[in-house]
Amino acid sequence: MASGDGLIPLREEEEYDRAVTAGIVVLYKHSDRCFACRRSLKQMRRLVEDRPDVPVYIVDVIGQRALSSRIAEKLEIRHESPQAIVLEDGRPVWDGSHFAVTAEALQQELDRLAGTD
Numbered sequence: 001m002a003s004g005d006g007l008i009p010l011r012e013e014e015e016y017d018r019a020v021t022a023g024i025v026v027l028y029k030h031s032d033r034c035f036a037c038r039r040s041l042k043q044m045r046r047l048v049e050d051r052p053d054v055p056v057y058i059v060d061v062i063g064q065r066a067l068s069s070r071i072a073e074k075l076e077i078r079h080e081s082p083q084a085i086v087l088e089d090g091r092p093v094w095d096g097s098h099f100a101v102t103a104e105a106l107q108q109e110l111d112r113l114a115g116t117d
Helices: 013-019 035-050 065-075 103-114
Strands: 024-030 056-060 083-088 091-097
Touching: 013 056, 013 065, 024 035, 024 065, 024 103, 035 056, 035 103, 056 065, 083 103, 091 103
Parallel strands: 024 056
Antiparallel strands: 024 083, 083 091
């Protein structure tokens, strides 16, 4: 899923822990079975193109159900699909689901964090 498009797949909790510990990252929770996810996946690919400086990680909520649930527990953010979460040093600073997952909304938050808004 999603390989070759700049999205970095997460499959294990240890990968997640390493990925989100420092700096600003975007976490995207996706299901191939969901219509809204297909739309938001295009938005995430656009974000990757527009902001190559920010790592964008993807979690397959069906294939990695346990990881997806564990992330929801750790971040204390109710699981949704699709869902995008902006993390700064491992802490969630923005999240959106369904049709709120847009490249524009994420870029605005990333600009805010970078102090360029």
